[in-house]
Amino acid sequence: MGFVVTVGSDLTYLNDEIIQALAEAKNLYALQTTLDGSTPELANLLRGPGNYESVVSGISRLTAARVPVILGTVINRKNAGDIEAIASLGGSLGVDGYCVGPLYAAGRGTATSLKSLIPTNLDLTKAARSFRNAIERGVVRPADPAWMITTPDLANDELDRLWHDQGYLVRRPDTLIRVDPFGRVYASIKLKPILGKEAFLGDVHSSHILDIWHHSPRLDQLREAPSHNSYFGSVIDTRQITGGENGRAANS
Numbered sequence: 001m002g003f004v005v006t007v008g009s010d011l012t013y014l015n016d017e018i019i020q021a022l023a024e025a026k027n028l029y030a031l032q033t034t035l036d037g038s039t040p041e042l043a044n045l046l047r048g049p050g051n052y053e054s055v056v057s058g059i060s061r062l063t064a065a066r067v068p069v070i071l072g073t074v075i076n077r078k079n080a081g082d083i084e085a086i087a088s089l090g091g092s093l094g095v096d097g098y099c100v101g102p103l104y105a106a107g108r109g110t111a112t113s114l115k116s117l118i119p120t121n122l123d124l125t126k127a128a129r130s131f132r133n134a135i136e137r138g139v140v141r142p143a144d145p146a147w148m149i150t151t152p153d154l155a156n157d158e159l160d161r162l163w164h165d166q167g168y169l170v171r172r173p174d175t176l177i178r179v180d181p182f183g184r185v186y187a188s189i190k191l192k193p194i195l196g197k198e199a200f201l202g203d204v205h206s207s208h209i210l211d212i213w214h215h216s217p218r219l220d221q222l223r224e225a226p227s228h229n230s231y232f233g234s235v236i237d238t239r240q241i242t243g244g245e246n247g248r249a250a251n252s
Contacts, residue, residue, distance in 0.1 A: 001210060004029045006070070010051070011058030022067045030068040030096060033059065036076070038085035046078065046117075056093065063094040070143045071095040076103045077116070080123040080130075087134035097143030100131055102167045121164045128163045129156060162230070165237075172227045172234040173219060177212070179204060185212050187222055194241055 006029045007022070022031060035055045037043035043052035062069050071090040073083060083100060090098050102119050119127070132151070135142050142148065151159060173187035180186065183204045192199040201219045202212035212219070225241065227234045 003027065003209075007031045009033055009058075010047070011054050012051075014054075014058045014061065019061060019065045019067065022062070023065045028068070030070045031062060032070040032072060034072045034074060035086055035090070036074055036079055038082050038089050042079060042082060046074075046076070056089075059090075059093045059095060068096045069094075070097045070099060071140075072098070072143070073100045074103055075100050075119050075124060075127045077119055077123055080119055080127045083127045083130035084134045084139075087131065088139045091134075091140035095140065098131075098134070098140040099143035100127055102163075118167070121160075124163045124166065125160045128159055132159060168238050169230070169235040170238060172225070172236055173222050174234070177201065177219075179209075185209070185216075187219065190238055191222075191241075194238055 005025070005027050009031060011033050022028060033055055034047070035043055035052070036046040037052065040052040043055070044050065059069055059071070071086075071093075073079065073086050075083070079086075087098050102124060103114070103117055134140055135147065151162075154162075167190075170188035170190050178186050178188070185201045185204060186192070186199050187201065189199075198218060201216040204212070222236070225236050227236050229235075
């Protein structure tokens with residue numbers, strides 16, 4: 001159908017059959033997983049007991065089977081200074097690319113207990129510069145190939161501004177959509193606290209994915225929402241959708 005597929009997984013459940021299926025899958029761009037700390041203590045604190053071990057072991061098994069892996073980190077107040085170390089670990093495990101993004105209000109991230117972890121723009125600045133250092137040292141490749149073309153000549157303050165307010169921005173859904181484990185299609189999990197059930201665009205069990213892509217009224221509305229161009233593409237500011245500030249919590 002012309003789509004390129006990325007599979008997201010926390011690698012909690014992984015066996016040889018799944019690895020083989022991923023290795024043989026057509027149009028699989030990558031498996032993307034998340035590691036929020038370079039040590040078991042930090043990663044397991046943020047993601048739960050055993051997370052570090054599952055992710056590190058899973059990445060090793062996947063890369064050994066030549067499954068392309070993208071590693072991501074959700075920036076928060078506890079790990080904003082750990083980005084370079086996580087990048088180095090990812091590079092040693094053979095990941096194809098590394099990316100980071102801020103904690104924001106979605107899913108379990110709306111829990112009151114996680115709001116204290118929401119990163120400030122100062123935290124994002126620290127993470128951005130650490131990410132740049134890791135890329136420039138060659139310890140890992142950026143998941144976004146445009147990074148090497150568009151950012152080398154940026155001064156630090158210009159780089160910082162690219163990352164500010166990322167918790168409020170969603171990509172305009174003209175090049176990608178997401179499907180959750182239940183078959184529900186959505187543009188961004190960041191929109192769920194704002195739109196509720198209307199954030200879902202359709203269900204692949206009852207509608208063909210191309211019908212949803214071409215004919216979903218909600219998707220058409222999101223594509224027509226005010227947007228602006230940024231390093232991350234054409235983006236919609238969720239504050240313009242709601243008319244106010246929305247707290248950022250976890251991408252979990």
